[in-house]
Amino acid sequence: MMSFNFTIDSDPERNLMVAKIYGIWKKETAEAYHEEYMETAEPFLGKKWAKITNLGNWKSSYPEIVDVLGEHMRWSQENGAIYSVYVIDDPVTHSQLSKMIKKGNVSTITKIFRTQDEGERFLKENGF
Numbered sequence: 001m002m003s004f005n006f007t008i009d010s011d012p013e014r015n016l017m018v019a020k021i022y023g024i025w026k027k028e029t030a031e032a033y034h035e036e037y038m039e040t041a042e043p044f045l046g047k048k049w050a051k052i053t054n055l056g057n058w059k060s061s062y063p064e065i066v067d068v069l070g071e072h073m074r075w076s077q078e079n080g081a082i083y084s085v086y087v088i089d090d091p092v093t094h095s096q097l098s099k100m101i102k103k104g105n106v107s108t109i110t111k112i113f114r115t116q117d118e119g120e121r122f123l124k125e126n127g128f
Contacts, residue, residue, distance in 0.1 A: 005029045008040045014128050017041055017051040017081075025061035030068035037072065041079070050083040050128040051076060052119050060092045070103025077106050083126060084110045085119045 005025060009018045017040065025033075041049070076084060084106060088094050094112070101110050113119040 003029075003032065003036075006033050006036075008033070008036055010040050010043065012043060014123075015044055015047055015049040016123065016128050017044070017049065019051070019053045021053060021055050021058040023057070024059040025065050027062065027064045027068060029061075030065040030072070034068065034072040034075070038075070041076075045079050047080055048082050049080050050085065050123055050126075051081050052085040052087065052116075052123060054116055054119075055086055055088040055090075055093060055097065056116075058088075058090075058093050060096055066096065066099045066103055069100045073100060073104030073106045073110075077104070077109055082109060083123065083128065085123060086110065086112045087114070087116050087119045088112060089114045 005021070005023050007020045010016070011018060017037070019037070073084065086097060088097060097112070101107055111119070111122055113122065
């Protein structure tokens with residue numbers, strides 16, 4: 001499925017999920033993202049894996065996505081994600097991301113960086 005709101009890729013050599021998020025999201029967008037993410041992450045289930053999500057082009061979105069993406073974050077943690085790295089530098093969207101992290105109760109595995117390079121460096125230093 002082609003989406004203009006996100007890209008999701010997996011890097012099997014690194015056990016790493018890589019996503020980029022774009023634009024303003026509605027609940028349906030968040031649900032489609034989660035569905036595609038679960039499908040793409042399937043080879044990693046039962047292993048330890050990490051995820052990096054670039055939110056540099058994401059815009060503050062509809063409040064109902066907080067629940068959907070909070071659940072997505074919880075699903076990731078429950079299914080083997082040991083690091084959830086977010087790249088974000090906008091204070092407004094950072095606030096919405098914080099609500100999702102709280103909703104999903106995933107602060108222990110979440111790391112937030114201002115640049116993709118910083119996020120990548122953290123992952124490499126931690127075996128991904």
